[in-house]
Amino acid sequence: MFRKTTAILTVLLLCISSLSATAHAQDSLCFAELEVQTTSSGVEFVRTPDACFENLPDWDYEPKYLEIDGLRQAYVDVGPADADPILLLHGQPSWSYLYRYMIPVLVEGGHRVIAMDHLGMGRSDKPIDIAYHSFENHIYRLETLIQELELDNLTVFAQDWGSVMALYVAGINPDLFDRMVIGNGGLPVVEEIAPLPDDIEASNAAFDQLLNIIPPNQPPFFDAEGNSLLPANGGVEGGFGQWIAYAMYYPDFKPSMMLEALTYGALTPEETAAYDAPFPTPITMAGPRSFPSLLNTLVGVLEPAREGLSNYDKPLLTIFGLNEPADVTAAQNWMIDTIPGAAGQPHHLFRDASHFLQDDKGAEIAEMVNQFITDNPL
Numbered sequence: 404m405f406r407k408t409t410a411i412l413t414v415l416l417l418c419i420s421s422l423s424a425t426a427h428a429q430d431s432l433c434f435a436e437l438e439v440q441t442t443s444s445g446v447e448f449v450r451t452p453d454a455c456f457e458n459l460p461d462w463d464y465e466p467k468y469l470e471i472d473g474l475r476q477a478y479v480d481v482g483p484a485d486a487d488p489i490l491l492l493h494g495q496p497s498w499s500y501l502y503r504y505m506i507p508v509l510v511e512g513g514h515r516v517i518a519m520d521h522l523g524m525g526r527s528d529k530p531i532d533i534a535y536h537s538f539e540n541h542i543y544r545l546e547t548l549i550q551e552l553e554l555d556n557l558t559v560f561a562q563d564w565g566s567v568m569a570l571y572v573a574g575i576n577p578d579l580f581d582r583m584v585i586g587n588g589g590l591p592v593v594e595e596i597a598p599l600p601d602d603i604e605a606s607n608a609a610f611d612q613l614l615n616i617i618p619p620n621q622p623p624f625f626d627a628e629g630n631s632l633l634p635a636n637g638g639v640e641g642g643f644g645q646w647i648a649y650a651m652y653y654p655d656f657k658p659s660m661m662l663e664a665l666t667y668g669a670l671t672p673e674e675t676a677a678y679d680a681p682f683p684t685p686i687t688m689a690g691p692r693s694f695p696s697l698l699n700t701l702v703g704v705l706e707p708a709r710e711g712l713s714n715y716d717k718p719l720l721t722i723f724g725l726n727e728p729a730d731v732t733a734a735q736n737w738m739i740d741t742i743p744g745a746a747g748q749p750h751h752l753f754r755d756a757s758h759f760l761q762d763d764k765g766a767e768i769a770e771m772v773n774q775f776i777t778d779n780p781l
Contacts (some may be wrong), residue, residue: 716744722768723760726756
């Protein structure tokens with residue numbers, strides 16, 4: 404059923420994209436109709452025009468690219484080339500722009516900083532087939548980038564799906580990371596498939612209404628004792644399956660909607676536009692649409708990595724934002740209590756930061772990372 408619906412969605416994306424791009428072709432080069440390209444192995448993809456990334460606030464970094472299997476993986480690489488590197492991994496539906504407040508502070512700390520855009524996100528190429536955006540493929544491309552760039556003595560900062568990938572890699576191949584910092588995220592136990600709502604259209608309308616109810620400046624979601632002030636499941640009646648359905652099928656889904664809802668402070672119109680910049684037309688959206696549904700491909704897959712992490716004794720720090728609907732303390736406490744390298748580290752939980760804590764507390768988090776590296780020399 405999932406393969407059938409994703410194939411239908413791919414066709415719809417192609418059709419809608421052609422109409423949308425034609426309507427906006429005169430607006431700017433960013434909205435021009437995109438050429439569908441094909442790799443030598445037959446993977447169809449599009450490439451977001453450079454014009455979409457012009458004049459983004461606090462983001463004047465030149466992109467670099469690594470071609471993997473005929474598809475460009477984009478990344479930013481700044482700071483001293485001979486310094487020990489820090490790899491920044493974003494999640495969904497963001498891109499490396501999320502790290503705009505952290506990068507300058509990390510560079511000032513004397514570090515080489517690499518911020519990678521996952522395939523289908525940011526300035527990376529965007530395969531149009533939903534099924535191509537698999538968890539295994541994301542892991543393969545992450546490990547390939549680390550190896551091709553020869554990132555030794557590597558510290559990784561990862562959040563959201565970036566943290567799932569980083570923790571999985573560390574559990575299976577602990578030699579790749581010498582230090583880890585994990586933001587809101589973790590390595591979940593996936594025991595069963597999250598079912599989609601029976602009425603997807605009604606569910607998507609309700610989820611969209613929920614996102615719009617959250618004001619740009621978030622109210623506290625927890626009282627002083629840490630008790631939730633939200634309804635059960637954060638008001639999401641259908642659980643994670645409702646988020647899967649919304650990301651996959653809601654026609655007006657834009658990444659900035661989730662970024663605005665799950666940052667503690669308000670984003671400016673220019674910042675929301677920057678988060679949407681990689682996705683000017685519907686055909687570019689397969690990456691952000693596919694990420695939540697990856698959870699349903701991970702039943703029983705992550706357990707070996709979780710077991711491997713029980714022996715991971717390299718330094719690991721957790722820095723979380725409390726003010727989000729999910730119970731983030733459980734994920735943070737699991738790492739602190741289970742992973743040997745987390746012992747004795749100054750773990751932190753910001754009450755005034757939300758899921759995308761890099762946007763809320765970026766400079767402060769970067770200072771913590773600098774100190775963490777200083778306190779844990781290789």
